[in-house]
Amino acid sequence: MNYLEVIANRSVPFAHPGGRGATLWMAEQAGVTASSLVLEAGCGTGHSGALLAKEMKAKVIGVDRDVNFIQAAKKAHPQHQYVTADLCQLPFNDASFDFIFCESVLSFVQPIDRVLAEMRRVLKEEGSIWCNEMTMLHPLQHQEQRTLTSFYGFSKMWTEEDWQDVCQHARLSFEKKKSGTIIDGLLMANPQDFIVEEEPFTNEEVRVLDMHQQLTMKHSTALGFTIWKAQKNFNDRNVK
Numbered sequence: 001m002n003y004l005e006v007i008a009n010r011s012v013p014f015a016h017p018g019g020r021g022a023t024l025w026m027a028e029q030a031g032v033t034a035s036s037l038v039l040e041a042g043c044g045t046g047h048s049g050a051l052l053a054k055e056m057k058a059k060v061i062g063v064d065r066d067v068n069f070i071q072a073a074k075k076a077h078p079q080h081q082y083v084t085a086d087l088c089q090l091p092f093n094d095a096s097f098d099f100i101f102c103e104s105v106l107s108f109v110q111p112i113d114r115v116l117a118e119m120r121r122v123l124k125e126e127g128s129i130w131c132n133e134m135t136m137l138h139p140l141q142h143q144e145q146r147t148l149t150s151f152y153g154f155s156k157m158w159t160e161e162d163w164q165d166v167c168q169h170a171r172l173s174f175e176k177k178k179s180g181t182i183i184d185g186l187l188m189a190n191p192q193d194f195i196v197e198e199e200p201f202t203n204e205e206v207r208v209l210d211m212h213q214q215l216t217m218k219h220s221t222a223l224g225f226t227i228w229k230a231q232k233n234f235n236d237r238n239v240k
Helices: 003-009 019-030 047-056 067-076 112-122 142-152 160-169 182-188 203-218
Strands: 037-041 059-064 081-084 097-103 123-136 175-181 223-230
Touching: 003 067, 003 142, 003 203, 019 047, 019 097, 019 123, 019 175, 019 182, 019 223, 037 047, 037 112, 047 059, 047 097, 059 067, 067 081, 097 112, 112 123, 112 160, 123 160, 142 203, 160 223, 175 182, 182 223
Parallel strands: 037 059, 037 097, 059 081, 097 123
Antiparallel strands: 123 223, 175 223
């Protein structure tokens, strides 16, 4: 069992940096309202989209390629819409969404250029993409990076410069809104974000979560998060 399987099986809410506090902060900064159509890209257990629907009254559609996550999301939030699909091939028309929210997703996907191209395609001309992703704030030894990528399933350890570069290649602007260490993210979160009230954890689940805690605490200053806003470049607004 790996980290993502535990998150899906236990329907862990708000497993991204900053938890629900970060999600609400992003929504307020973005200007999400009751008239907004929001795509939760890589929705996981669906808690962020459900929060936006509850607090902002927005219409939210969640999409994830992992059937286990979609099943967990539908079970937790049966009143909301979820779609099983690959982010490289979104089943939506061009220029459909006012906002796209993407939390702890891009670190896992490949090829990222195709994912961002698809997000760009389904985003309205004046819309915006809001991302919150794990970021390597300070260099780590090669073996340390290999341990982290292997455990979490990251495609690589991403730096802020990496995020900026992939946005540029996708003809998207990059505007950093907030960044911080893992500790900063925990301070933004609510302790309730990580509580799962179900049957006792299995030994394997405990092992995975213990390793997660050990890795994050060991690298609590070298690892962190970056929240950024991306939009279609002004000169490319009419380029498909």
